[in-house]
Amino acid sequence: MICWKCHERLSSLRCASCGALVPPPAQPELFGALGLDRRYHVEAEAIDGAWRRRSKDTHPDRFAASSAVERRMALQWTATLNEARRVLRDPVARAWYLATGKPHPAESGGPKLSPEFLEEIFELRMAADDEPDAVRDTAAKLRARLDADLEDLFSRWERGEGDLSPVPERLSRLKYVDNLLRELPA
Amino acid sequence: MSNIGIDLGTTNSLVAVVMGGRARCLLDDDGRAILPSAVRYTAEGPVVGYAALDDAAGHAATTLTSVKRFMGRSMDEARSEAAQLHYELAPPDDASEEKVVRMAVGERLVTPIEVSAEILKALKERAEECLLGGVGGAVITVPAYFDDAQRQATRDAGRLAGLNVLRLLNEPTAAAIAYGLQERSQGTFAIYDLGGGTFDISILRLEDGVFQVLSTAGDTHLGGDDFDRLIAERLLNEAGVVGARGGALRGAMEAAESAKRALTDAESTEVVAQLGEVSATFTLSRDTLNTLIRPLVDRTLTACQQALSDAQLTAAQIDGVVLVGGSTRVPLVRQVVEAFFGRVPFSDIDPDQVVAVGAAMQADILSGESELSEDVLLMDVVPLSLGLETMGGVVEKLIWRCSPIPSSASQTFTTHVDGQTAVSIHVVQGEREMARDNRSLARFKLGGIPPMPAGLPRVEVQFLVDANGILTVTATEQYTGKQSNIEIVPSYGLTDEQIEEMLESSIDAAETDVDERLLVEAKVEAEQILRAVEKALSSDADMVQEDELGSIQAVVAELKSAIDAQERKKVNDLSKKLDEVTAPFAQRRIERDLQLALRGQSALEVADRLDRSNV
Numbered sequence: 001m002i003c004w005k006c007h008e009r010l011s012s013l014r015c016a017s018c019g020a021l022v023p024p025p026a027q028p029e030l031f032g033a034l035g036l037d038r039r040y041h042v043e044a045e046a047i048d049g050a051w052r053r054r055s056k057d058t059h060p061d062r063f064a065a066s067s068a069v070e071r072r073m074a075l076q077w078t079a080t081l082n083e084a085r086r087v088l089r090d091p092v093a094r095a096w097y098l099a100t101g102k103p104h105p106a107e108s109g110g111p112k113l114s115p116e117f118l119e120e121i122f123e124l125r126m127a128a129d130d131e132p133d134a135v136r137d138t139a140a141k142l143r144a145r146l147d148a149d150l151e152d153l154f155s156r157w158e159r160g161e162g163d164l165s166p167v168p169e170r171l172s173r174l175k176y177v178d179n180l181l182r183e184l185p186a
Numbered sequence: 187m188s189n190i191g192i193d194l195g196t197t198n199s200l201v202a203v204v205m206g207g208r209a210r211c212l213l214d215d216d217g218r219a220i221l222p223s224a225v226r227y228t229a230e231g232p233v234v235g236y237a238a239l240d241d242a243a244g245h246a247a248t249t250l251t252s253v254k255r256f257m258g259r260s261m262d263e264a265r266s267e268a269a270q271l272h273y274e275l276a277p278p279d280d281a282s283e284e285k286v287v288r289m290a291v292g293e294r295l296v297t298p299i300e301v302s303a304e305i306l307k308a309l310k311e312r313a314e315e316c317l318l319g320g321v322g323g324a325v326i327t328v329p330a331y332f333d334d335a336q337r338q339a340t341r342d343a344g345r346l347a348g349l350n351v352l353r354l355l356n357e358p359t360a361a362a363i364a365y366g367l368q369e370r371s372q373g374t375f376a377i378y379d380l381g382g383g384t385f386d387i388s389i390l391r392l393e394d395g396v397f398q399v400l401s402t403a404g405d406t407h408l409g410g411d412d413f414d415r416l417i418a419e420r421l422l423n424e425a426g427v428v429g430a431r432g433g434a435l436r437g438a439m440e441a442a443e444s445a446k447r448a449l450t451d452a453e454s455t456e457v458v459a460q461l462g463e464v465s466a467t468f469t470l471s472r473d474t475l476n477t478l479i480r481p482l483v484d485r486t487l488t489a490c491q492q493a494l495s496d497a498q499l500t501a502a503q504i505d506g507v508v509l510v511g512g513s514t515r516v517p518l519v520r521q522v523v524e525a526f527f528g529r530v531p532f533s534d535i536d537p538d539q540v541v542a543v544g545a546a547m548q549a550d551i552l553s554g555e556s557e558l559s560e561d562v563l564l565m566d567v568v569p570l571s572l573g574l575e576t577m578g579g580v581v582e583k584l585i586w587r588c589s590p591i592p593s594s595a596s597q598t599f600t601t602h603v604d605g606q607t608a609v610s611i612h613v614v615q616g617e618r619e620m621a622r623d624n625r626s627l628a629r630f631k632l633g634g635i636p637p638m639p640a641g642l643p644r645v646e647v648q649f650l651v652d653a654n655g656i657l658t659v660t661a662t663e664q665y666t667g668k669q670s671n672i673e674i675v676p677s678y679g680l681t682d683e684q685i686e687e688m689l690e691s692s693i694d695a696a697e698t699d700v701d702e703r704l705l706v707e708a709k710v711e712a713e714q715i716l717r718a719v720e721k722a723l724s725s726d727a728d729m730v731q732e733d734e735l736g737s738i739q740a741v742v743a744e745l746k747s748a749i750d751a752q753e754r755k756k757v758n759d760l761s762k763k764l765d766e767v768t769a770p771f772a773q774r775r776i777e778r779d780l781q782l783a784l785r786g787q788s789a790l791e792v793a794d795r796l797d798r799s800n801v
Contacts, residue, residue, distance in 0.1 A: 004775070004776065023772075023776045026773070048393075052393065052396050052563075055563060055565065056396070056563050059563050059565070060592065060653040061353065061551075061552060061563065061653060064323070064352050064353065064552040064553075064554070065553065065554045067711065067714035067715070067718070068711050068715070069714070069715065069718060069765070075652055075653070076594075078592045078653075079592040079593055079594035079650060079651075080594070082589065082590045082591070082592065082593050082594075083593070083595070085590075086589065
């Protein structure tokens with residue numbers, strides 16, 4: 001990649017030779033924005049580190065004396081980096097993002113869940129007041145199973161095997177289980 | 187030109203600048219750094235600072251103090267505050283005047299923005315006298331918890347004072363910079379700021395040169411003035427004066443303040459108080475003072491505890507404590523803070539000056555020519571969540587509290603009725619679930635939606651919070667692919683037109699400066715855009731479409747003649763227009779560069795190609 005302003009070769013988002021910023025992408029890919037590989041398995045520290053490194057190049061404070069156009073580019077870049085960090089640091093949002101390109105389920109028409117699963121959640125809810133401990137136990141097991149399932153799907157995908165198409169359905173189930181766990185009496 | 191740093195405080199304001207690699211506060215003719223944040227409106231014009239406070243009692247109604255409390259506030263919000271003041275708020279004539287507090291001084295009405303602008307102007311003049319090269323841009327500090335409206339109001343006051351506001355900086359962050367805490371590799375710091383009338387505690391985290399505000403708490407009605415009040419009450423009690431008012435109360439307050447100051451170093455002090463007709467001598471020991479103010483000091487610790495738990499930290503995890511504000515000179519305050527955090531606080535820098543010093547250092551760094559370390563980045567956060575009102579008055583948060591800024595978010599809405607051609611959008615700030623319990627920032631209507639069945643139009647609302655914490659909202663109707671123009675009418679504060687009007691109606695001599703500066707700014711920006719466009723046209727001529735080239739050149743010509751004619755508004759409008767007409771061209775260039783890079787061509791080949799197209 002070369003600098004759009006002085007045509008020198010770039011080694012970071014900001015040109016070392018003239019100080020110009022790489023134009024921000026219109027539809028940013030969040031991993032790419034941080035300079036990270038598209039992987040589910042990424043440490044929060046790695047995300048934070050990348051976010052800090054890149055923010056230092058893009059922050060509007062670095063362009064206080066630059067033209068309005070460059071200031072706006074800096075603003076957009078930094079906002080994108082902040083969004084990328086926020087989304088990718090959250091494992092659930094990260095999973096949605098990898099599988100669907102959005103950090104959360106679509107507003108309508110999300111994955112259809114099996115009637116059996118919905119029935120099971122319903123039963124657990126009904127039993128929650130009388131036997132909270134038993135319900136918590138069952139829900140925690142459900143969650144562990146979903147976690148292992150997702151872990152497996154992503155690990156294989158990272159090795160180049162299989163795809164992420166089953167992920168949204170698992171994540172939707174996960175949401176039901178998490179909501180149930182959250183609403184259980186303490 | 188030097189950039190300046192300004193601490194625009196509730197009680198006192200200061201201006202500082204970096205000279206020879208060191209930040210220092212600029213002094214007035216009498217050698218004082220502090221400018222009391224007071225403005226008195228006289229027949230000859232506004233008087234600012236100590237001069238405004240001289241004989242303030244005789245002009246209580248026209249001497250405005252503590253206006254920072256009203257910045258960005260509506261009449262409704264200000265009423266409870268106003269009860270504690272010696273001047274009156276003007277009753278609004280109509281609903282639109284409800285939005286902004288106005289104070290009646292003699293014949294005229296002034297807003298807190300205008301009053302603050304007078305204070306800023308006085309500081310700017312002081313800087314102009316001290317700096318031979320003139321004043322460049324300014325960094326103005328604001329409390330970390332200031333919301334969008336309060337930040338806008340502060341920036342507007344700067345503009346009104348003829349300042350080029352580079353950045354609004356959070357006060358605690360400024361204090362941390364003043365102590366050079368950013369030079370450490372990492373750490374978590376508490377900034378304890380006890381001023382004349384307000385208390386703030388902020389927890390900051392520094393990691394790899396990035397500063398983040400983790401939490402803030404405080405009490406907007408707790409400060410050194412409350413200490414004075416307690417001491418004065420005691421003096422009056424001892425003198426057997428009941429229900430003291432006017433002269434007696436003032437005399438007691440003055441004696442109380444001097445006793446408090448004396449007890450910073452002395453164990454005991456004797457003061458003479460002029461209580462109206464009679465004068466009386468009192469002896470006050472530090473122990474007595476401590477007993478009196480202990481409950482107030484303990485209240486600050488409750489806030490400290492709150493800030494720590496919001497940041498999910500314990501006092502032991504704090505690596506450093508910074509004292510800010512004149513009231514932190516009181517020995518009991520130091521002792522209690524030291525005991526609470528288990529470490530000796532930083533206090534080398536004058537606590538009155540520390541925020542202005544930090545602001546000056548940041549202003550210097552922003553100049554790009556600083557001798558100070560530029561490796562630090564101040565990443566402030568959104569103090570309160572930003573969201574939109576949805577069905578049933580429920581708030582949908584788009585940007586969460588404590589998100590680092592700049593920050594952006596978007597949300598898509600649709601219509602609920604067949605053939606609906608407009609959508610109302612209500613922007614709010616706050617943590618509550620219902621829109622009515624939060625602060626209303628703006629209401630606007632996105633019109634011009636083509637009639638379609640309900641649910642079909644897709645209106646994307648975009649939030650963008652800049653590095654100052656100020657929000658811009660835009661909305662686009664996506665189904666038609668057209669960006670509809672929207673006008674945001676702020677629910678609070680002043681509209682751009684009102685600010686413009688104030689700028690233009692000001693009969694002050696500084697007015698011409700403002701006009702000139704705005705014109706210069708507009709021209710500089712326009713010329714930058716022109717240069718960029720001309721460079722791009724010559725280097726990438728192959729990427730411009732014929733009809734596009736025609737319209738670009740037409741705007742370029744118009745803009746150039748507007749610059750020559752010195753027509754500010756036209757220059758601004760045409761710069762914007764040029765930006766718009768060249769946007770598709772710029773996008774194509776960027777995409778081409780990206781594609782070339784992605785296609786795996788070496789950077790050398792790309793550069794080569796670009797070099798050829800330059801010829």
